[in-house]
Amino acid sequence: MAYQYFGDVITFDTTYRTNKYEMPFAPFTGVNHHFQSIQFGCALLQDETKATFFWLFETWLEAMGGRHPSCIITDQDLAMKGAIANVFPNIRHRLCIWHIMKKFGEKLSHVYFKKSNFKIGIKKCIWSTYKIEDFEKQWKKLIEENELE
Numbered sequence: 001m002a003y004q005y006f007g008d009v010i011t012f013d014t015t016y017r018t019n020k021y022e023m024p025f026a027p028f029t030g031v032n033h034h035f036q037s038i039q040f041g042c043a044l045l046q047d048e049t050k051a052t053f054f055w056l057f058e059t060w061l062e063a064m065g066g067r068h069p070s071c072i073i074t075d076q077d078l079a080m081k082g083a084i085a086n087v088f089p090n091i092r093h094r095l096c097i098w099h100i101m102k103k104f105g106e107k108l109s110h111v112y113f114k115k116s117n118f119k120i121g122i123k124k125c126i127w128s129t130y131k132i133e134d135f136e137k138q139w140k141k142l143i144e145e146n147e148l149e
Contacts, residue, residue: 009071053083075099
């Protein structure tokens with residue numbers, strides 16, 4: 001019943017083998033009108049392949065009465081991305097900002113941790129721009145200032 005009211009946007013992320021069975025836990029989560037997390041379903045997976053995600057999304061969609069969400073937010077997993085494109089071809093697939101911000105430190109550690117203005121600039125660019133043009137302008141400035149071209 002909750003999915004009918006609050007299932008327009010869902011998040012999907014797997015915890016990587018943190019339970020005693022060493023199986024990925026995969027929850028489907030939404031937010032209700034009180035800004036509380038609500039669970040729409042979950043699974044323990046044998047692996048994280050495209051075939052497994054395809055099966056999971058198909059099974060979950062059937063359990064939700066065939067009603068597609070309008071948007072799904074995930075991490076940057078390629079197998080997950082492929083399965084989403086097949087099972088939910090007409091929904092918006094967005095990437096989780098927490099995962100994106102985490103990747104900056106991993107991929108750009110040579111500037112992210114050494115230049116405080118870069119870290120501040122990234123956060124400002126991501127969190128303080130609401131128009132595409134403003135974001136692109138700030139992004140370009142950040143790239144140029146830190147010689148990342």
